[in-house]
Amino acid sequence: MATSSVPPCAMYARIKTIIAEARLESGGGGGYDNSSGGGSSPASPGASESDGSSSADEFYPPDLITSEFPRHASPLSSSARDEFDFDRDCVRQFFVSSPRVLDDVHTHQQRTLLLLLPAFASPADAASQADALSHWLSGLDIAWVLDMGASGRGGGALPRRELGSRVSAWAQALGTMERLFRRLRHRELEPAQAAALGELAAASSGAMLGLAGAVAVLGSSPSTLLAALDLYAPLSETYPVLAVLFSWGPFHPVPAAAGAALAGLVETARRGGRDLGAFVRSHCTWQMPQGGEVHPCVGFWMGYLRCMLRRRVSLHLVLGGDDGESPATPLAPGAEGIHRLVAELVSCLEAALEEKAAALASPGLRQVFMLNNTHAVVRRAAGSDLRHFLPSDWLRVREERIEGLIRGYMDASWVPVVSRLDSGGGRTKQPARRRRPLIAFYTAFENACSAQRCWNVPNPALRGVLRNTVSEYVVPAYRRYLDDHPEVEAAPGHTAEELEEQLSDLFEG
Template identity: 75%
Template sequence: MATSSGPPPPSAMYARIRTIIAEARLDSGAGGYDNSSSGGGSSPASPGASSDGSSSADEFCAQEQGEFRRHAASPLSSSARRDELDFDDRDFIRQVSLSSPRALDDVHGRQQRVLLLLLPAFASPADAAARAEALLRWLSGFDVAWVLDTGGSSGGDERALPRRELGRRVGAWAQALGGMERVFRLGHGRELAPAQAAALGELAAASSGAMLRLVDAVAALGSSPSKLLAALDMHAPLSETYPVLARLFSWGPDHPVPAAAEAALAGLVGAARHGGRDLRAFVRSHYPWRMPQGGEVHPCVRFWMGYFRCMLRSRASLHLVVLGSDGGESPAPGPEGSRGLVAELVSCLEAALEENAAALAFPGLRQVFMLNNTHAVARRAAGSDLRHFLPPEWLRVREERMEGHIKSYMDASWAPVVSRLGGGGRRFTKQPARRRSPLSAFYAAFENACGAQRCWKVPDPALRSVLREAVSELVVPAYRRYLEEHQDVKAAAGRTAEELEQQLSGLFEG
């Protein structure tokens, strides 16, 4: 009598799942999202299709321009959310950086020369047309002349930008504001005639006042995840740069620019806090919950895990603004508040996945969906700085959940198949007394299960291998044992144990 064998013991399966996650961490380390100082860079996967089924480097190349054209006039609010979708790890956060300190000096040198050429337009007596033309030229040198056409909180341009364009402009704005501050400091340090010094202050006031238009426009946008990221990205440059300019040019609290900056900062902080309060609701409802019928990774996983990473690149602002420490004498930002927020948001995403998985009614499909998505969440967390903001046991818990999903899948999908052989599983249906032989019933159940699951998809190759192995190690030994114990029963043509195993090896390709 053959020795009984069954599915791999829990410890072995858990070890294999743990190895999959560990390898994902190593794979993402070489070119991971958080390797660059700005928090940008490539996604944890290499260019092309990632192993969790989401695309990476080429994802927004062919589609991006078309999407911009389609949504150029769409309001960035809760009522128009299509341009919020497909949040990529690299999207919204690309920072334009100069290649070297020498290149930076060259650019600042050119900007200082332009500054000296523009100063006469800001000397008294004022010529409004000349000043407007000079201001446009000055802002164009920093690639932010578009701020002059940006509506403020009082109304103006109510056409909100698509998410990606909003992110690009916020990044350009932050870089330009820092560049202007450096050039003004260098210019202020030069030996200037009193009239030139006064004109320099006028140019600084005009350009920094124009830059506040984007701050007001972001604060006035409808509540959305992109608005929160934009507010966080603008908070530090705004709160740090304008006080420096005020001291540099001796602008008192009654000067129009510091007063406007204070009002803009208050509006931005309010917008960020409102967005922070709404964030949990966004995670549960912001993304359209059309369920993938093959059980693969839901696009919201890529969107939200990328979003959480982007949120953390403004850690100081996140701590001071969203988590409620109002600057002043507050302690230096630490990881504890951010750690709790990240863990809560990831748990909120997982709960939303679990709730919506109930729509997948076919036996076992729900478990495959949760296995794929738990793996994708864990992989993206393990391959980025998110892992530093999650509890020490967080990854181990997800590995155990993945093992549990595999076990539940086996119980739902394949234990009923094996039970047709009269053992090795529960009997899920009452069969008429011996109308069909156990082997015939087994063949029918096996074909039904294979036919239904042939379209299911497990994108990660290592995870797919583990799942196939678990199925094979449950079904094939039970079938082989049945044939050995019933010598008078002949296997049907094409139904040897090896042929069944070969058929199972084609599952989960989608």
């Protein structure tokens, strides 16, 4: 069987160029946030509409967006934008406010706190304390923690689609509490006021543990894992500070409950970490895109990995110990445990894509599907900090894989077309016999073009490489045939230039 006439070095150089574009477009990492935990998900610096996968979740099926990644997925998607409409004014105010404005907000909260202290003075009035606590937590937009109970028994009623936004509000409120408690604690308070402040701190921080308990009893899922990691850092850092601030001993109910909640989050996160590989496979069950386009799971999981790495300190502390104990030191750059986890999950995603490709009937379309998806995975890895957590030869191996997919596509789709020109007796003097292979070639060529116009290669650079590869293989072979048989004329509409024009319309979807 004939092979592609495109020089391997030329094809490989083009492939290396389009892979390098991801690094250039991202500026070496773009807007990726290296923070260790919490917050909204990272932008998608290495992805754009040109690779067919756009933002991290633009193609997510709505039911999976709302059930699994309500906020941990890319904030660029329409679903994420809709969910965060209520918070835009607050975010905008935060960024444009002067330090004086923010200080005024804290001053107002501090005054409110002082006004609530009498309800926690001795002798205790349970009804007054409950009303004051509700008022205090409502002012921080987290009164819903009172419905959960510190034990987390209300976890089953926690709406999963609200999980991300609730964790974010919880972390922000806990930080505000700590700052205000510290400010007041360093003021000269009357002994009764200091005691009341301690009671209010214990009641509010104890109520806050309800969310941690609720997350700990949720079923294992990707969003639960991220939520557990988001809660782990502030819980492990803030509650010891509060214990020192208010002289809570080891047997005080709040530190004891915080320790139990932390242990529950660790177990939940470890369970989710063990299940991540199964999650990758099970979340690749969406309907296959038409024309070999990028599968939705690519954006979903590559975006998820970037979100997970934003919490990599918590991830290392929670998942890093093979002996069941958390490491004593935080994650250092290049920690092998995180490297191994990222590499395994990307490989699992690639294996799932291979399984999806196997279901396609056309061998050529299978190659195009894997080409699109491999290219999308590479762009998302090369254009973000994910590349630092993958093996040093990972990009080179994928570049070679893309080259092999192009060759496989050529062998499946165009080598059989060009082979029609090699049959029919070579330089026989009978024009009728010389025309037969040409007719067979025209038929095979039109059939291939007709089918492959419906195939889609969304990325312009990759589409250009594929079109050039086809054209540089088919058109020269056709020209040689016509040159070798001057007595045979090309059929109308089938000059070499016209065939080249038809090939320029391939892969438009």
